[in-house]
Amino acid sequence: MANVSKMQRFPILRLPILAIDEVLITMNPFELINFSMCNPTTKCIAKLFFRKKRGFEILLGNSSTLSIAILGSQKRIWKYHIINDESAEIPESIYEVAIRYSENVFEEWKFLLEYLDDLMNFKAINDFYFDLDDFPDLNQPVIECIKTWNKPVKCEPTIINVPFGIAITRNDGKVGRMFLETFGNRLFLVFMVF
Amino acid sequence: MSVENAPVVDVDEAAIPVEKKMYYRFESNDKKEFRVSELAIQQSETLNRLVEAMGYTSEDVENKPAIAIENIDGKTLKLVFQWCEHHKGEAIPVDDGSVPKIVEIPEFDAKLMDIDNGLLFKLIWAADYLNIVQLLNVSCKKVANMAQGKTPAQLRRVYLLPSDEEDEAAKRAAQEAQDPRAREVEEEFEERKRQGGNSFF
Numbered sequence: 001m002a003n004v005s006k007m008q009r010f011p012i013l014r015l016p017i018l019a020i021d022e023v024l025i026t027m028n029p030f031e032l033i034n035f036s037m038c039n040p041t042t043k044c045i046a047k048l049f050f051r052k053k054r055g056f057e058i059l060l061g062n063s064s065t066l067s068i069a070i071l072g073s074q075k076r077i078w079k080y081h082i083i084n085d086e087s088a089e090i091p092e093s094i095y096e097v098a099i100r101y102s103e104n105v106f107e108e109w110k111f112l113l114e115y116l117d118d119l120m121n122f123k124a125i126n127d128f129y130f131d132l133d134d135f136p137d138l139n140q141p142v143i144e145c146i147k148t149w150n151k152p153v154k155c156e157p158t159i160i161n162v163p164f165g166i167a168i169t170r171n172d173g174k175v176g177r178m179f180l181e182t183f184g185n186r187l188f189l190v191f192m193v194f
Numbered sequence: 195m196s197v198e199n200a201p202v203v204d205v206d207e208a209a210i211p212v213e214k215k216m217y218y219r220f221e222s223n224d225k226k227e228f229r230v231s232e233l234a235i236q237q238s239e240t241l242n243r244l245v246e247a248m249g250y251t252s253e254d255v256e257n258k259p260a261i262a263i264e265n266i267d268g269k270t271l272k273l274v275f276q277w278c279e280h281h282k283g284e285a286i287p288v289d290d291g292s293v294p295k296i297v298e299i300p301e302f303d304a305k306l307m308d309i310d311n312g313l314l315f316k317l318i319w320a321a322d323y324l325n326i327v328q329l330l331n332v333s334c335k336k337v338a339n340m341a342q343g344k345t346p347a348q349l350r351r352v353y354l355l356p357s358d359e360e361d362e363a364a365k366r367a368a369q370e371a372q373d374p375r376a377r378e379v380e381e382e383f384e385e386r387k388r389q390g391g392n393s394f395f
Contacts (some may be wrong), residue, residue, distance in 0.1 A: 010311045010337055012353040016322045022334035025295045027341055037346040038355045055293035073292035 013041065024049045029056060029070040029078045030098050036119055043119070050120045058122045061129035062142060066109040068116065069095065071126055082109045106138050110145050117149070124152045216252055218245055219260035220275075226268030227260050234278035237286070239325035265323065270316040277306055277329050286327050297335040307336050 012023060024032060024046070036046035050056070059069040059077070065088075069079035077095040082105045090099060102108035116122070125146070132139060217229040220241075235241045244261065248254075263271060280302050289295070299307075307314060314333060321330040340352050350357060356364060 009352055009354050010315065010340060012337065013355065015315070015318055015337075019318050019322050019330065019334055022330055023337045025293065026297050026331075026335045026338040028294050031338070031341040031344075034344065034346050034349055035341060035353075038350050038353070039358050039361045041361060042355060053293050055291065072294055076294075 013045075020045065021049065021052075025053065028096065029072065030096070033116070033119065047119055047121075056120055056122075057124075057126035058116065058120070059127040059129070060113070060125055060146070061127075061131075062135050062138065063129050063131040064134060065090070066105050066135065066138070066142075068109065068112055070116070070120075080112060082112065106141055109142075113145070113149070117151075122151060128153050216250075216255060218250070218255055220271065221260040221262045222266055222268040222271040223262075223264050224268045226271070228271060228275050230275050231279065231282060234275065234282040237278040237281055237284070237326050237328070238274075239286075239327075241324055263324075266320045267316070269313065270320050273306060273309070273313070273317055274320050274324065274326065274329065277303070278326065280306075281328065284328070287331065295331075297331050299332050299335055303332045307333060 012020065015023070024035070027035065032046055032049070036043045055073050057071040059071055059079075061067045061069070065081040065083050067079055067081050069077050071077050078098070079093060079095045080098050080100055081090055082100045082102060083090070084101065084103055084105050086101055090097065100108055100112065128146070130139075130142075135142075216232045218232065218235060218241075220228045220230060222228070232245075235245055248261075250258070266274070307317070309317070314336065318330065318333045318337070320326075321333055341349055344352060349355065
């Protein structure tokens with residue numbers, strides 16, 4: 001056993017493997033993700049942990065803010081909001097929330113999504129809430145990003161529900177274009193305003 | 195005979211055989227001895243199996259030497275047995291697979307673990323070695339709580355984690371310390387590659 005008689009801090013990596021696992025399993029996803037970001041060793045440990053504990057799922061959204069949420073057991077949710085304005089109001093939430101500031105919210109969202117996927121190896125997108133009006137400039141990049149990510153979407157994405165593809169003029173005068181698009185292994189009808 | 199007509203008999207309570215509680219004796223690596231009840235020992239899978247395998251009677255417990263626990267010191271073992279005595283008879287928790295696992299630290303455990311991190315570290319090692327599931331759960335939860343609201347930089351300080359650069363430097367130092375000749379060969383190989391040689395030999 002290590003000699004740690006006078007320490008003020010806690011050398012977590014010198015614990016037995018089972019105990020490290022026990023520490024990690026009681027941490028919430030925000031804490032686990034921060035732990036993984038400490039150094040390459042902790043990232044490796046966190047990755048191994050997530051390979052064993054497959055209970056987490058991912059939810060994506062662009063309503064009010066670009067967000068990535070992680071769903072744990074008993075429907076508990078931890079949600080990242082990515083914003084570029086520190087004074088912006090974050091919508092009230094029943095979830096545990098963390099804010100990430102970035103000048104380029106899309107790049108930050110994409111970086112976080114790729115990082116979390118590498119770390120947690122999600123098999124599917126559990127839910128995808130897509131609001132066309134909130135970030136019209138980002139609709140196309142977000143769709144492209146999810147397309148290249150190539151994960152199935154487990155729940156129906158909240159995209160405009162129109163039965164057949166036609167051009168539609170909205171009441172604000174903008175014209176939307178409808179097209180078929182694949183997300184993962186499913187086909188969706190998408191309505192976008194450019 | 196009806197109950198009302200039954201003769202009243204004075205009972206000598208001292209004469210009734212009382213089931214005697216068995217207390218096992220354990221010795222830490224610094225020769226401190228502890229007496230622990232049979233029921234408390236059941237919290238530790240390791241010790242429980244050990245005493246079952248030994249099959250000690252009450253006389254054996256008194257006459258034979260205390261069971262030595264070689265790799266745990268007296269201070270740590272005292273905490274472990276205090277915890278076991280307080281939680282004796284409680285069911286051993288079973289992992290329900292939930293993530294994150296919800297672990298509440300009871301008041302008694304919180305007071306028991308109001309110790310410096312060095313002793314907490316030894317307590318976790320002891321709980322792991324003795325396979326005391328719930329003690330491992332609560333002690334590890336206390337370590338996990340240290341991460342609450344911390345950034346990666348703060349976590350590096352709390353958990354004594356080297357940064358990327360320090361980690362890399364430590365790996366390099368370890369490699370060099372392990373086999374200086376291997377390093378020389380590697381450098382020679384790189385040099386030859388730069389000079390355009392196809393073969394090292």
